[in-house]
Amino acid sequence: MKNLPLIERNIVLVGFMGVGKTTVGRLLAQKLYRDFIDIDAEIEHAQGMSIPNLFRKHGEPFFREIEKEHVLQASASRMKVISLGGGAFTQKAIRDYCLQHCLVIFLDIRFDSWKERIHMLTGNRPILKGKSVEELEELYTSRQQAYALNHSQMTTDSLTADEIASYLKESLITAYELEK
Numbered sequence: 282m283k284n285l286p287l288i289e290r291n292i293v294l295v296g297f298m299g300v301g302k303t304t305v306g307r308l309l310a311q312k313l314y315r316d317f318i319d320i321d322a323e324i325e326h327a328q329g330m331s332i333p334n335l336f337r338k339h340g341e342p343f344f345r346e347i348e349k350e351h352v353l354q355a356s357a358s359r360m361k362v363i364s365l366g367g368g369a370f371t372q373k374a375i376r377d378y379c380l381q382h383c384l385v386i387f388l389d390i391r392f393d394s395w396k397e398r399i400h401m402l403t404g405n406r407p408i409l410k411g412k413s414v415e416e417l418e419e420l421y422t423s424r425q426q427a428y429a430l431n432h433s434q435m436t437t438d439s440l441t442a443d444e445i446a447s448y449l450k451e452s453l454i455t456a457y458e459l460e461k
């Protein structure tokens with residue numbers, strides 16, 4: 282698995298909550314004619330409940346264990362586009378596996394731009410609940426170290442999800458051509 286050619290590697294999107302991993306991942310998969318896996322959606326399906334309910338009923342440590350199992354299982358496949366949840370890359374086992382076997386792309390956004398999305402996110406992201414903007418910035422900053430471990434990254438601030446997916450598609454096609 283380690284030496285898979287680039288074109289066969291799963292594309293794994295990482296980055297902070299709300300940056301657009303799920304939206305962009307789905308679009309990118311369509312553009313590349315690949316299957317799409319959203320790890321949070323897989324977890325919700327397998328557990329038969331929403332992520333907020335999972336956090337409420339079983340707590341974050343349980344969610345992280347399940348998340349690890351799902352990411353390791355999904356990333357052992359080939360040629361998929363996989364969107365992780367924003368906290369997944371803080372788990373070393375997930376990071377190590379994805380960096381070794383997949384193509385990891387970090388979708389970045391400045392905190393000032395991200396702040397504008399808070400109202401869209403608080404309802405179904407239990408990690409954000411009850412936190413002040415200052416606490417959210419601390420969380421954002423503390424996650425950057427994990428996201429910095431990637432194969433490629435792009436700043437998404439002023440781009441639409443479709444523009445991001447198109448840019449990624451073009452860059453990937455160039456990289457695949459170069460590897461031939």
Ligand SMILES: Nc1ncnc2c1ncn2[C@@H]1O[C@H](COP(=O)(O)OP(=O)(O)O)[C@@H](O)[C@H]1O
Binds near residue numbers: 297298303367437
């Ligand atoms: N490039 C973008 N510009 C503006 N809003 C976006 C963009 N990408 C996603 N969104 C919106 O931000 C919210 C979070 O997107 P989502 O794809 O769920 O992010 P993530 O999976 O990283 O948490 C959604 O309401 C989505 O419509």
Ligand SMILES: O=C(O)C1=C[C@@H](OP(=O)(O)O)[C@@H](O)[C@H](O)C1
Binds near residue numbers: 406408
């Ligand atoms: O950053 C996090 O800890 C989380 C991010 C969420 O995914 P998105 O990044 O897709 O919102 C989801 O996995 C869960 O609510 C926890």
Ligand SMILES: [Mg+2]
Binds near residue numbers: 302303304321365
């Ligand atoms: Mg998501």
